[in-house]
Amino acid sequence: MPVFATKSRPVAPAKPPKSAKPAPAAKPPVTQVRQLARLLERWSAPPDGGEVEVVPSGAPPLDAALADGGFRRGWLVEWLAAGRGAGAGALALLAAREACRTGGALVIIDRGGTFYPPALAAWGVDLSRTIVALPATPRDEAWAIDQALRCPHTAAVLATPRSVDGRNFRRWQLAAEATGALGLLLRPAAARSEPTWAVVRMQVTPHGAQPLFPVATGLPLSAAWRLQIELLRSRGRLHARTLQVELDSRTGSCHETNTRRVVAELAAAAPGHQTA
């Protein structure tokens, strides 16, 4: 710091006597410092600045909970499903659909060959712009995800890797950052304890039906599916947050659970508690 302080006055008179040669030698430090300062500035700025496009997640409540108002291209996003039939895939499909809206291809890396295309189409995924790779081994799967993320015209990569080693994860992260592809990873809840390189990680749990419901069904219940999203990790929000969302069965849209209607339904379902 003293060097900088003396630079303006006391050093200036001292410089001329030093002849021509030291002068250029004295200047480089200044430019170097400036360069360093610029570099520092770049480092301290948010890594993706303001230019990187934000893609809505397809679930407005989730967008509201994320600091960026959605997913930025080049991110890895992880959904952890609490078990089979937990509905995490629906949210991933919504995000995939939104990511491909402005062009680019959706690449699905489907190791088990379990994705069911008619359902994808029903969720609005354009199958004509979807490339599906069916790797046989986890190694091939990791490689395929990496390749797909590295392709500049991939809008999103949807994959269901079970266990991921750190090296692969880091590689995917770099690949996605380089090309701006959105990596959507659907993983089991067991992955919760594993380290992650994803920017957003959330766990999806279905909201259990209320015990008040009689087993007898056929009631005019809303067919909406209530899910609970636990944001375990996201940029800008350090605290875990829990969201309650509903998936509309007809339109597939996702919105916040309307608590008032839930209460009304509960009341309707339990005749003995009409006053509740």
Add this chain to the structure above:
Amino acid sequence: MPNWPLQRLAIKQPELTAAPVALYAPSRRGQAITACCAAATAAGLRPDMPLAEATVLLEAAARAPGKSRVADSLRESSRVAGDVAQRSPQLRRSGNSLRSPPVTPAFHLLPHDQAADRTALEKLAQWCHRFSPSVGWEMAEGAQQGNAPDALLLDGTKLGPLFGGEAAWAAAVAAGLQRLGLHARIAVADTPAAALAVVKFPIKPRPLVAETPANEYRVAGDERSEPPERRNWGLRCAASPATPFPPPAIIPPGDSRTALAPLPPAALRLSPPLVETLQHLGIGCVGQLLALPRDQLQTRLGPEVLWRVDQAMGRSDEPLHTVPAPPQATAERLLEFPLADRGLIEQIVGQLIDQLAWQLARRSAGALAVTCRLECVEAPPAEFTAGLYQPTADPRQIGEVIAMHLERLRLPGPVEAAAVTAARTARLGEQQRSLFDGQERPHKSPQLAGLVNRLTSRLGAGQVVRYRLQRDPQPEHAFRREPLIDTPPSGHAQPATRKPPSRRRAAPAPLLASSATTTPAPPTAAPLDRPWQVLAAPQPLEVLAIAPEGPPARFRFAGEDHQIVRHWGPERIETGWQRRRMIRRDYYRVETATGVRAWLFRRRGDGAWFLHGWFD
């Protein structure tokens, strides 16, 4: 009047179509006109006219209407193509008088490049290999007489049935040439000579076409018949849709005599002195010549007449001067010492790919499948074929795909020779790099094509697919998988672990189509009607508590108990009797007490319950 040179120029320099064009070349009497378009002909130009005379004629024609019109017509050059069709009859009507037509744009007098004509015709002949296995061009006699060949001969022996009749075959050729912007006259006849005569002298055959309409004939497929094409003038007509392509003249087998009768004797390709002699004798058409006694023809006119007549009638054979088909692009290297080091082998293959790519680029073709063959010492050769998603001549893309196959290849022994061949090629599409590349047309993206190439080479040909929906009540068959690259199965080096999925179609998958071109059967289902992950096959369920109607109240799957609290359904799905295994199922979507959703069905035959998928 060979106007092939003009057609070639018109394609190369479309701006020439706006004005009269004439070509000149040195001749015995100095520079002389060799070819002129119809507009130039109307202005009085004739082949063999000295260049100076032609220049004067054209200048006179250009000056007469006033200079301002010249400028106008040049500005309107885009419209000219359409105009000419109207204008040229007018010109013809006004005869050869030097009175200029109403609009005469500036003219072009260009040197004639015969070598380029020949090369272009050779290229066209190679292109014509798609219609016939042997393509020849006009005999060399034409060249001796000073005019370059301007006709191609396609051997159509037994090709008719493949195209659905000879008329259809000729039509296919015509359509192909029209797409190239060329104007051809096509005839199918028993002998090359007869066909050449009909196309070269098209003035007379009009009555012939009238009396024998082409489409009424069903030509026996085993007849040897060849349609030569000749590009007549058509410099403008080719560009203007107003002028129809002349219908191919099809001479039925054994009918050459009738067809040739009205043509002048020159149609038989007799030498000019002989034609002159015949003219003096008062023989004006082939019919008259054929009526003469044969032995007298021989003694009075010499052997040439009989030779040509026999060729036309099919009594003597005529060799076809074939143009070789474009050879497969291939690069190979014989090694002095057998190599076992993989790195070196890969390096050599890389060099071969560079050579191959260069060959491909030179003929503006792209490889769709590349075969790599490594000859091994005392062992069967290792050979594999790698498919590519888009035709490419990029050594990097080809190399990437080959390298992936190569790294998994088990070499049976040291390699002593290596060869890389483009097994399937396609025309290389022009790829324009747009500013927002990939945003508008992702299916054209070379990067995506590269991704598909890489994925396919490592995962296997049937493992990179696109889904297409199809209307089928059975959920398992509501879609089909289309491999994006179809590689012909090759015996070697295909990874044994891959099990190819049931492939329904063998045709190569089209490009990743834009959404406009592929409209799958519209999904009628709501998003939550079908699970997005299904089990490979429906799994039987252990039902713990049955309900009188609807799904079971409790079931057990994979050791876990599930209590159903809500359900939607049944959705009855039945396949028709025509299916070998008829399917009758009642599907339910159920939600369990934990909120988990699943897709179950009851087999209606025996009431057994199955789980088909989870709403993961």
